[in-house]
Amino acid sequence: MPSPPRLTRRRLLTAGAAAAAAQALPARAAPPPLPDELDPELDEPYVDPPPDRLLQVDLPQLRYPGAWQPRPGVMRELARELRLRTRLEPLREPTVVTAEGPRLFATPFLYVAGEGGLPALGAAAERELARFLDHGGTILFDGADGGVDLTFERDVRALLARLIPGAELARVAAEHVLYRSFYVVDAPLGRTATFDHVLGVESEGRLRVILARNDLGGALARAPGGLPIYPCVPGGPDQRERAIRFAVNILLYATCTDYKADRAHVETLLQHRRR
Numbered sequence: 001m002p003s004p005p006r007l008t009r010r011r012l013l014t015a016g017a018a019a020a021a022a023q024a025l026p027a028r029a030a031p032p033p034l035p036d037e038l039d040p041e042l043d044e045p046y047v048d049p050p051p052d053r054l055l056q057v058d059l060p061q062l063r064y065p066g067a068w069q070p071r072p073g074v075m076r077e078l079a080r081e082l083r084l085r086t087r088l089e090p091l092r093e094p095t096v097v098t099a100e101g102p103r104l105f106a107t108p109f110l111y112v113a114g115e116g117g118l119p120a121l122g123a124a125a126e127r128e129l130a131r132f133l134d135h136g137g138t139i140l141f142d143g144a145d146g147g148v149d150l151t152f153e154r155d156v157r158a159l160l161a162r163l164i165p166g167a168e169l170a171r172v173a174a175e176h177v178l179y180r181s182f183y184v185v186d187a188p189l190g191r192t193a194t195f196d197h198v199l200g201v202e203s204e205g206r207l208r209v210i211l212a213r214n215d216l217g218g219a220l221a222r223a224p225g226g227l228p229i230y231p232c233v234p235g236g237p238d239q240r241e242r243a244i245r246f247a248v249n250i251l252l253y254a255t256c257t258d259y260k261a262d263r264a265h266v267e268t269l270l271q272h273r274r275r
Contacts, residue, residue: 056089057090057251057255058091058094058106058109059075059078059079059094059109060075060094060095060096060097060104061095062110062111062112063097064125065119065121070144071113071215071220072221073221074113074217074220074221075094076094077220078220078247078248081248082248086182100125100128105132105137109254110138110139110140111142112140112141113142114143114144115149117151118156121159138206138207139208139209140212140250141212143156143211143213144218146192146214147213153211153213157169167201167203170200171199172197172199172207179246179249181249181252181256182249183245183248183249185242185249187242189242190214190216190243191215191217191218191231192218192232193214193233193234195214198212199213216243218230219244220243220244
């Protein structure tokens with residue numbers, strides 16, 4: 001099997017997208033109804049669009065054996081928030097991928113959620129995930145337990161030891177650009193506020209892995225009528241808003257190039273990249 005091209009953020013935010021990447025929009029709209037079951041078609045072959053066509057942002061989630069979707073529809077909700085708050089155009093139905101499917105390498109971002117243990121993925125799947133990281137991808141692991149049960153964290157650590165030998169999860173400093181890539185946020189809040197930091201694996205100045213342990217998906221999840229499914233504790237609606245802002249930061253960090261600590265706003269970064 002030929003090696004996939006190195007994942008670059010330019011595949012998501014091309015020069016045509018640069019001028020329209022990051023202006024916040026004040027309007028809020030009710031989310032579209034969610035289907036009873038989220039089960040989009042998996043792994044359609046990836047085809048590069050014509051060079052004059054603006055690439056859309058995808059928010060793929062990894063499907064694996066077991067409870068791979070503890071918070072159904074979360075990536076759809078994040079896509080909606082990105083459309084409302086920025087000038088990005090995420091896919092309205094984010095892709096569901098498998099580790100061995102052809103669409104894994106179509107975008108440099110991958111969302112992996114779990115509650116409880118993470119089951120064995122198999123040697124072939126782990127080999128592809130290791131290649132995904134090696135070719136420039138960023139994986140967001142999201143623990144839906146919110147800090148109550150660290151089994152998911154334990155299994156993520158074990159998985160990463162096989163994917164990136166010698167690398168270890170470490171605390172991401174509060175000064176990291178992740179906390180100000182679009183919004184300035186002071187904590188990685190989710191449905192809970194158990195931890196005041198996220199863990200990550202950084203290489204060559206970029207986070208290759210992010211582990212969020214406050215149930216970020218739980219703060220985003222909404223019922224078909226648009227109301228939040230889970231209460232955010234202890235901070236209520238304010239905590240939910242701050243969690244959404246952090247989720248927006250993660251997505252923009254993972255899909256944009258050339259983040260610099262002194263140029264954290266997306267539009268400025270993209271202009272800097274073209275010089």
